[in-house]
Amino acid sequence: MLPFGVGRSEGRDRDRYRRAALTIACNVCSSGLAFIVLIASVSWTLPYLGQQRFGVWMTFSSLAATLAMLDFGIGNALLNLVAGARANEDPRRIRELITHGVWLLGTVGAICGVFLYVALHIFDLRRIFGHSADAANETLTAATLFLVLTCLNIPLGGVKRVCHGLQRGWEQHIVSSVGYLISLPLLYWSCMRHASIPWLLCVTYGIQICMSSCLVFRLNRQGLLGAISGAGRATMWCDSKKILSMGSMFFGLQVGVMCASGFDALIVAKLLGVAEVAKLAVAQRLFQFLTVGISMLTVPLWGLYADAKARGDTNFLSMTLKLSMLGTGAIAIVTSGSIFAASSWLLSKWVGNHLSIPVALLCAVAVMSVVDAFGNAFGIFLNGVGELKSQLVAVCVSCAVSLSLKFWLVSTFHEVAWVVWATVIASVVSDYCVYLSLFRRRIFAHLSVPDDKGASSA
Incomplete structure (x- = not known):
């Protein structure tokens, strides 16, 4: 509520913070419900699934966020372009961008579905998860269902990004909250009847996909999304090229992040066995309260x-970046330390004696959570101002260092904690070597105020 802005921009500054506060408030509700579903999905399913089937269930859960990159960065590009059109107060242009972008994402989703279906029947899941024939059949069914839901989520994910571009991110979180409220009793009912992994996917991931479709109807009713008219076809190709051009940059970032940390579960399953994936998943989810909280604060700022x-x-830009970095850093350090200190008690109440989590793994995830918090706050700023090239260089460095260290350290020491430490080391190296050394002046130029001579002063 402080008067951050001065002069003619004061009203806009306050309105931005008001919209961010509303989005954060709804995100708190949505993320709180998501956290409850997350805890329940572990404590209710682990006892009857067993470590191996639970590891498969957690692998699909981990890949859900990772495979969001299959939109090839179009959703993120759409966010920036819609925000720019909104700043120019051009309703017709906003409608064109949203319509063309969502239809483009629908096409991408259909194409990805075909390729993923073929790939699913080429790879032998028993070689990856080490299952018997019966368990492999269940895993194949779950993988097929997961594939369908993922492809549906591609255009729906773009609609969510559009809400943020319109500075109405709270709409997405309200819809998600309703989905979690529906999922929780269905998940309990399913676990009481020892439901299979495909059914668990339906009552969690599937419910969220269904609820996200409500945003499509809302945009359509507001006249912001519809069929492509004859006049719209003339500009669709131009818009598609613009969206794909910016989207390719975001896609490069998504691929780099996925390679650096998104395949941890698969690496651990291959090198140490699928039972170790359960330990990694539980440790990461124990600190997910922090990572989700940081995202609640930073994502609305994009x-x-x-x-x-x-x-x-x-x-x-300058004031918000400072507040974001200082605030998220302080919150991350205090919260991560508190969770680590209370981890023994929390795990005993959560999973009981069904699973033993090494202290070294908990320590690694605690440090990773703090590193992620700073990186998240800074990355959201870079995305918002369109500073993508420097991020691509940083991600390439991080990816090369991370993958090399993960395979070497895990193979050498045979401890699951090293897959997390490798990510920590790669993140620190890429941040200091790239952002602070190579692109410092370029990044600070976004925060500069032009002087009378056309130059800029930081």
Whole structure:
């Protein structure tokens, strides 16, 4: 509620913070319900699934977020472009971008579905998970269902990004909250009847997909999304090229992040066995309260950064970045340390004696959570201002270091904690070597105020 802005931009600054606060408030509700579902999905399913089947269930859960990259960065590009059109107060342009972008994502989802279906029947899942024939059949069914839901999520994920570009991110979180409220009793009912892994996917991931479709109907009713008209076809190709051009940059970032940390579960399953995936999944989910909380604070700022960049409000960019970095860093250090200190008690109440988590793994995930918090806050700023090239270089460095260290350290020491430490080391190396050394002046130029001579001062 503090008066961050001055002069003619004061009203816009306050309105941005108001929208961010509303989005964060709804995100708190949504993420709180998601955290309850997450805890329940572990404590209710682990006793009857066993470590191996539970490891498969957690592998699919981990890949759900990772495979969101199959939109090839189009969703993120759409966010920035819609935010820019909103800053220019051009309703017709907003409708064109949203319509063309969502239809483009629908096409991408259909193409990905075909390729993933073929790939699913080429690879032998028994070689990956080491299962018997019966268990492999269940895993194949679950993988097929997971594939369908993932492809449906591609255009629906773009619709969610559009909400953030319109600075109405709270709509997405309200819909998600309703989905979690529906999932929780269904999950309990399923676990009481020892439901299979495909059914567990339906009552969790599937419910969220169904609820996300409500956003499509809402945009359509508001006249922001519809069929492509004859006049719209003339600009669709131009818009598609623009969206794909920016999206390819975001896609490069997504691929790098996926290679650096998204395949941890598969690496552990291959090198140490699927039972170790359960330990990694539980340790990561224990600290997910922190990572989700940090995302609640930072993600709503993406659209605000893009809007401020389009309007040239450098004062807002500078002040918000400082508050974001300092706030998320302090929260991450205190919260991560508290969770680590109470981890023994929390795990005893959560999973009981069904699973033993090494202290070294908990320590690694605690440090990783703090590193992620700083990186998340800074990355959201870079995304919002369209600073993508420096991020691509940083991600390439991080990916090369991370993958090399993971295979070497895990193979050498045979401890699951090293897969997390490798990510920590790679993140620190890429941040200091790339951002602070190579692109420091370029990044700070976004926060500069032009002087009378056309130059800029930081």
